[in-house]
Amino acid sequence: MRPAISVTGLTRRYRDHVALEEVSAQIEEGSICGLLGRNGAGKTTLLRILAGQEFPSSGVVRVLGAPPAENEDVLRRMVFIREDQAYPDFKVGHALRAASWFYPNWDGELAGQLMADFGLRPNKAIKRLSRGMRSALGIAIGIAARADVTLFDEPYAGLDAVARQIFYDRLLADYAERPRTILLSTHLIDEAAALFERVVVIDRGRVVLDAAADGLRGVATTVSGPVLAVDDFTTGRPVWNRRRLGSQASVVTVGQLDEAARAKARALGLDLVPLTLQQLVVHAAGWPGAPETANLEGVSA
Amino acid sequence: MAGLDEGAPLFAQVADRLAAEIADGGLAEGDRVPSTNELAAYYRINPATAAKGINLLADDGLLEKRRGIGMFVADGARRQLLARRREQFVERYVRPLLTEAAMLGIDRGELAALIEQSGHEQFSDSPGGVAV
Numbered sequence: 001m002r003p004a005i006s007v008t009g010l011t012r013r014y015r016d017h018v019a020l021e022e023v024s025a026q027i028e029e030g031s032i033c034g035l036l037g038r039n040g041a042g043k044t045t046l047l048r049i050l051a052g053q054e055f056p057s058s059g060v061v062r063v064l065g066a067p068p069a070e071n072e073d074v075l076r077r078m079v080f081i082r083e084d085q086a087y088p089d090f091k092v093g094h095a096l097r098a099a100s101w102f103y104p105n106w107d108g109e110l111a112g113q114l115m116a117d118f119g120l121r122p123n124k125a126i127k128r129l130s131r132g133m134r135s136a137l138g139i140a141i142g143i144a145a146r147a148d149v150t151l152f153d154e155p156y157a158g159l160d161a162v163a164r165q166i167f168y169d170r171l172l173a174d175y176a177e178r179p180r181t182i183l184l185s186t187h188l189i190d191e192a193a194a195l196f197e198r199v200v201v202i203d204r205g206r207v208v209l210d211a212a213a214d215g216l217r218g219v220a221t222t223v224s225g226p227v228l229a230v231d232d233f234t235t236g237r238p239v240w241n242r243r244r245l246g247s248q249a250s251v252v253t254v255g256q257l258d259e260a261a262r263a264k265a266r267a268l269g270l271d272l273v274p275l276t277l278q279q280l281v282v283h284a285a286g287w288p289g290a291p292e293t294a295n296l297e298g299v300s301a
Numbered sequence: 302m303a304g305l306d307e308g309a310p311l312f313a314q315v316a317d318r319l320a321a322e323i324a325d326g327g328l329a330e331g332d333r334v335p336s337t338n339e340l341a342a343y344y345r346i347n348p349a350t351a352a353k354g355i356n357l358l359a360d361d362g363l364l365e366k367r368r369g370i371g372m373f374v375a376d377g378a379r380r381q382l383l384a385r386r387r388e389q390f391v392e393r394y395v396r397p398l399l400t401e402a403a404m405l406g407i408d409r410g411e412l413a414a415l416i417e418q419s420g421h422e423q424f425s426d427s428p429g430g431v432a433v
Contacts, residue, residue, distance in 0.1 A: 175348070176337075176338035197349045217311065218310065
């Protein structure tokens, strides 16, 4: 399959800091990809470059096979919904009508359904909407645009858990009906994890993990139990994090555990709890206390 | 995710759930299994992940594709799954039971008595149950 998005050696330098450094990644056409990382990691800068709203200092960007900046053909086939998306001073219905003119695949019926799902009324002035309702409007436009490349940058500021679930459900349902390339940046990793086919994690402007999402489940495991048993089990295995409380220990070990290893853990009376994607990203993205990311090299697919 | 947990890859969990449904008769041989998109919407997972789970069962010969209609439970699938479950019974249930019994100092005779007693409770008043 050809990539819908491809960046190679992408660097974005500002006067006093480097927002992206030698970022290379490819996103397959028709897949949902998670763009994960801390605030300030460079996610928004990358998305803005993909959307043609910012130029890289160096490196190559291709969206749908061409450079996106000032490229009408590409931009019409792409929708970019930002966190705290700003709108001109008009009503909800006007924003939807403008979107229907701009996006060639716009689905008005779907937009109406999403409006109803979120309780958005067309005659309401946008500037009178709550933050969450403004996010809902962005989400409705982002999904109903049915653009070949859909970029969501933390699109749910102010939305509660129920509304976010509506977002995930509608996105999945519409993606199933009309597969397209979707890149969603989020810090709510665990609740969105199952949506992703692939995840790209960036930290301090660099890609630290780029892997099939489902393959990351069970890639690291917290082993806990009596100190001696934990030591016995983890000897010879790569270990990330060791904690001890009295006679009990808890160790994060890296690498899939096969059936023999699981049987051994059971025999030793150890508890095995796999790391969630979020915990894994915490380690991969070099949060305080996290080890070298080189440990994850064998994991990336 | 509707009831899938962390840990095992999601595609494997989807396959396990379908296999369990076939084994307990919820999905009979010849029944159509839910489509990739139906599974994705129900479990709230990526459709590619759901497809991988279905393919896992198809590769094992438990499901068969009928072109243009979808996936169906293959003949003999239930028997095959029950045979597999039987093979795993010792590893999954008997060994952990023995490990825990040893930890608690429950000896063989006591354990046999406990099983006899629990089996009696479980099977005595269930019509059609199997005597132990």
